[in-house]
Amino acid sequence: MTRLISRAPVRRLTRLALLLGGLLAVGSAAAAAADAPEALIKQGEYVATAGDCVACHSAAGGKPFAGGLAIDTPLGTIFSSNITPSKSHGIGDYSYAQFERAVRGGVRADGAHLYPAMPYTAYAGISDEDMHALYAYFMQGVAPVDQAAPATALPFPFNIRLSMAAWNLLFLDTRPYTPDAAASAEVNRGAYLAETLTHCSTCHTPRNALMAEEKGSNLAGSSLGTWFAPNITSDAQSGIGAWQVDELAHYLKTGFAPGKAQAAGPMAEAIDHSLSHLSDADRHAIAVWLKQTPPVHEAQDSRAAHQWGEAAANVDQLRGAARPANPDALSGPQLYDAYCASCHQPDGRGTPDGGLPSLMHNTALGRNNSDNLVMAILRGVQREPAAQAVNMPAFAPLLSDTQVATLSNYLLTQFGNPQPQVSPERVTALRAGGAPSPLLAVARYGMAAGGIVVLLLLLWGWRRRQR
Template identity: 40%
Template sequence: MNFKRVLLAHVVLLAGAFAASAQADDSLIKQGEYISRLGDCGACHTLPGKPAFSGGLAIESNLGTIYSTNITPDKQHGIGNYSEQQFSDAVRKGVLPDGTHLYPAMPYPDYAKITDADIHALYVYFMQGVKPSAEQPPETDLSFPFSQRWGMRFWNWAFASDEPFRPIGGATAEVNRGAYLVESLGHCGSCHTPRGIAMNEKALDSSDSRFLSGGSLNGWEVPSLRGLPNWTEQETVDYLATGRNDKAAVGGEMTSVIEHSTSWMSEADLKAISAWIKFTGGHPPAPAPATQAVSATEAKLTAAKNLTTGERLYLDNCGACHFVTGKGAPRIFPQLDQATIVNAGDPTGLIHTILAGAQQPSTAKAPSTLAMPGFSSRLNDEEVAQLATFIRQGWSNKADAVNVEQVKEVRESLKK
């Protein structure tokens, strides 16, 4: 009788241990899934209509087209045979188990700062929480000499770093959480940090003033994130969570980032990123708008007399949403006066938006999708140039004029 009781007690203890282990694994899988959102893995490795993380995205670079890989736990086509150390080396060093070097379209120079704990959770999620897929993405086949992947070891030696994340001395825990997110998993520097002649990020952490000081991506001018003097911390949170705030609406490559990554972040992490941005400063307070110039533009558009071609095109095509004030409607239509995309040195982003339109993503906190139509079939190149020039020089904007050749170049790129 005593033996049966002892045996039953062991069975109960083992059952409890297995249940606790399963619960721990479930918790770790959920944590890893959240970290995959922070790292924006889905944006590059998941195509619409294809299994999650099965790869195949064509990434255009100065070297040629690079295709994202299958990172499901499929043992033949994915990463199912990777050990955790091999997984870590691929993510943080850009080196596959067979020694093949990845191209830095995979942002391993930033991912190098991911902590061991986050790598572990990420590994558990991909091995246990993602369904295997036998999808075989196209092979990346760059022209010589870029096809010689062994050369990446020298690039890594010169431009990558295996330094772990270093907290900012004197900063709050919230600011340092934000710094960790933007420097590592968020890989914000891959777009918002200027690049050198070898396509390397010129800075990899907050200690360098060049980090997140702005750059260029596929012809679009990418703004600096240091300070964001025109936005409050809450406006930054709103933008990252929904793709819109009282001043702006998302466009270009950032649309995918918000859809797949930042809109899934916790409120605490969004606030941490916003706190880090304000902590960095980097810019003096934005100058007050030129009141006289703003009033003059508003008055002329309101009177609708003796209009230039650009002004007439604005009233006919843009005024209903952005109004004669150029202020738009908070959280619905973005403002044009003092907007970053309008005043960028390179007008490609503005021209692209006029021609192709834009659509905000549907997110949990802002499920409605608001779309701006494209005007490529309605306006010719000369008209687009005139319209863009007015927008860049109306109200308090003071950007350079746009010419027909710039419009033609963007229009041609849309046909590819």
């Protein structure tokens, strides 16, 4: 099922040669899709929605696809491009071949390499049919916006976009998605959507020191700096093995799985912008595929994240108890009573219809990583009005780091998995947008190491050719 990643250097070198050849040939590419039929443009819109292009290519309050969203990476801030068909500031002059090369190969029309903040490693597997539809949509279904997106200026050596060529050589699998003959048509459809367009692994797969996805731990969970994208492999304790297919499909549609989880942060965005707009058949296919991914088990997980917790009995008793003068000395139950119990109910069970969710049997409190609990408290949960209007206020302005830590630890002990305790320092870091990343140093060092590896490979290839 998983596409095998070949690291055969010779093939990579051949590809590099082809790539360089392609560079020269780009100008002559046919300008297709001059008059694409309506149906093709519609299909392209569906593909763009599944790919969630709008999420990254629109700034807050900005026009769709006009770019300018600031994406914080360990290497610095990367701005997304204007991909409207504007001739002056967008991709209006892109031929089909140039567009295809940008989306599947990470190379701009001018030959410069894109940073992998653009998920071309996932999009590399998009089918030709979907690529043509996507192009027709962007050329004819999207309104041009003549407005420049801010330029990206990363520190040395990452400002040298050519360094991405070395990275691609190591980590970009340019083969289109190939169906697995042994699997059902539905599993293949789910795999195609999940591994290419909806790019689940971009968030859910851990990355190595070179910021590339670790294929051996596909979907095993990864920190996005602040929010944590959990293990969603088929493992029954560490992943989603204990979920039913229909529960998964319903979660992908609504962000809600009663008695298990609700989506906040980046997952809520992926659902609101993209996954909720897919057909029921496509969501079902993704769920069926997800249930048969190779399990990745973490030793400390003794039960599934939604299987923790008991209702609280002691909150009511605290009402009327003396409050300390120092707000940072308030106890967990006192903080819960003051800020949370009105919605999640004094016993933590939420409302019977689940509109206000239970904090027991809730994955946000049952994982061995508690960052999402802290993030939910700091940022709240704001869903698109188009979806269910379920909102939780952000408590960052109201609660100190110490209070958030006290409250979280009470909640984890009372309603969830007591193992991952929260320190005030962790809350400070998450409030500030993630720890000032030691990854920068690692990535720089790693990138240099990557460059050396590539040099050695080139030398090796060159010597082979000499023989």
